[in-house]
Amino acid sequence: MNFDAAQLRYNEAGLVPVVAQDHRSGEVLMLAWMNRGAVERTLASGRVTYWSRSRQAYWVKGETSGHVQKLVELRVDCDADALLVLVEQEGPACHTNRRSCFYSAVQGGEVVEIMAPMA
């Protein structure tokens, strides 16, 4: 079956949530959003491209920071309303300079930082 980005089930803002995962380590790096154009650009360029909800613009991950995500594989979930991108992540994925955006864990009712910024 041909993949058609128009067939995904976008929310009322025209977006789907996208989980980015390091294709080697399996680490979950971040969650961001794509619209149909971002899905198509990601597949065509091999550079993971999100839709920035704050800027209302395409966001080629790493375009300014250099922390690019090279697409290894794009996967679709069972009801076609969420995506998983396996990526080769250059440097930190998080704007706080941490490898992953999920660096805060809830442990015993406390928020604990489990990951330091990269050098």
Added chain:
Amino acid sequence: MNFDAAQLRYNEAGLVPVVAQDHRSGEVLMLAWMNRGAVERTLASGRVTYWSRSRQAYWVKGETSGHVQKLVELRVDCDADALLVLVEQEGPACHTNRRSCFYSAVQGGEVVEIMAPMA
């Protein structure tokens, strides 16, 4: 810092997206949603509990299927609008009986099924 589920940044429907990941294999199992009550119930019970958008009700994962998710750790992302739950998954996470909901990959413009239902 004490964790307070009220401090998360919920969307206009009062929900945050939640990525469930197998705590041993690192496999991303599914993406679902929680409201504040679901976050609190998950932490209090140790059983991952989502908010079903279709049923508009709490959804204790595996309550009917037996395919429960035991919470290992809950993590919050840098801008507090997405969660990652590391889980011990009993059986398949997907209602199609596959281990993960992300069983379809886009390869060469085609949608390819990369995971079979569990026996």
